[in-house]
Amino acid sequence: MAGRLEGKVAAITGGVSGIGLGTVELFVAEGAKVVAADIQDEKGAMLEKRFPGQVVYARCDVTSEAEIEAALSRAKSEFGGLDILFNNAGISDRMTSITEVTAEGWSWIYDILVRGPALGMKHAVPLMLERGGGSIVNTASIAGLQAGWGPIAYSSAKAAVIHMSRVAAAQLSPQKIRVNAICPGLIATSIFGASLGLPREVADQMAARVAENAAKVQPVPKAGMPDDIAQAALYLASDAAAFVTGAHLVVDGGITVGSRHAWDQASPSPFMAMFGEMAPPAMAGQN
Numbered sequence: 001m002a003g004r005l006e007g008k009v010a011a012i013t014g015g016v017s018g019i020g021l022g023t024v025e026l027f028v029a030e031g032a033k034v035v036a037a038d039i040q041d042e043k044g045a046m047l048e049k050r051f052p053g054q055v056v057y058a059r060c061d062v063t064s065e066a067e068i069e070a071a072l073s074r075a076k077s078e079f080g081g082l083d084i085l086f087n088n089a090g091i092s093d094r095m096t097s098i099t100e101v102t103a104e105g106w107s108w109i110y111d112i113l114v115r116g117p118a119l120g121m122k123h124a125v126p127l128m129l130e131r132g133g134g135s136i137v138n139t140a141s142i143a144g145l146q147a148g149w150g151p152i153a154y155s156s157a158k159a160a161v162i163h164m165s166r167v168a169a170a171q172l173s174p175q176k177i178r179v180n181a182i183c184p185g186l187i188a189t190s191i192f193g194a195s196l197g198l199p200r201e202v203a204d205q206m207a208a209r210v211a212e213n214a215a216k217v218q219p220v221p222k223a224g225m226p227d228d229i230a231q232a233a234l235y236l237a238s239d240a241a242a243f244v245t246g247a248h249l250v251v252d253g254g255i256t257v258g259s260r261h262a263w264d265q266a267s268p269s270p271f272m273a274m275f276g277e278m279a280p281p282a283m284a285g286q287n
């Protein structure tokens with residue numbers, strides 16, 4: 001059976017680690033040729049060796065418009081064009097409270113998480129038009145939907161990614177370019193360590209620790225893994241999603257379905273505190 005991305009060319013930012021790496025692996029398995037764009041050269045070189053002729057690594061800091069443009073042009077020079085862009089590179093910060101934000105820190109987060117994908121879309125469009133259309137997928141976050149899942153600059157930047165995807169979807173639909181966002185929940189990657197400023201090797205080890213301990217943080221009793229998000233990116237990138245644009249797909253094992261007491265019997269329901277034994281079972285969390 002032909003792969004679901006047979007004949008397609010994709011560019012994936014943040015493509016050498018975590019969600020981006022999982023998506024490179026899945027897209028290649030589905031027949032795509034991939035430009036993996038990132039700032040970790042050693043991992044990029046290893047990826048090229050793993051997938052000769054199928055993956056090229058482009059050094060690309062997404063805070064540089066010139067580097068974004070150059071990385072995307074590799075899709076054409078190496079593989080003949082561009083059909084799919086996965087704007088996924090990211091990091092977080094430690095400005096957890098509004099009282100702690102700095103002008104430089106705020107701009108840095110927005111440059112990576114919002115301006116990077118915006119410029120990625122800008123430079124992908126002319127290449128996609130040459131192919132008669134395309135699909136753009138932007139990585140947002142559940143932090144862009146609810147408070148409590150990330151620092152304030154990061155969270156508001158991810159909310160911007162969701163809305164920017166909608167606006168771009170409206171603008172690009174006449175040109176047959178679809179734009180969607182994915183909101184991952186807690187996924188076992190290096191981002192937690194990297195955001196604390198730890199060296200990459202240490203951050204990479206933390207991903208395994210998250211994988212071991214993340215089965216109980218959401219209703220679905222397994223740790224969220226890069227492949228869970230890659231599968232969503234594959235759907236949105238592929239022709240299976242031909243009628244889907246401007247959407248944000250929440251892939252979080254149900255962590256945002258509601259209060260914890262709704263799915264975790266051990267978590268006290270606020271209704272129990274109010275009504276004690278008189279609380280109806282559904283309110284007490286006894287579903």
Ligand SMILES: NC(=O)c1ccc[n+]([C@@H]2O[C@H](COP(=O)([O-])OP(=O)(O)OC[C@H]3O[C@@H](n4cnc5c(N)ncnc54)[C@H](O)[C@@H]3O)[C@@H](O)[C@H]2O)c1
Nearest residue numbers: 014017018019061062088089090141184186187189190191
């Ligand atoms: N892991 C989670 O729980 C989670 C949840 C929601 C959203 N996300 C988002 O998923 C995306 C991927 O993160 P991940 O969890 O796979 O983390 P990761 O650290 O494993 O991967 C992020 C990649 O982005 C690259 N990167 C960072 N800054 C860059 C820059 N300026 N230019 C180019 N590349 C850069 C890193 O080198 C790294 O390879 C991010 O946008 C992140 O915000 C992650």
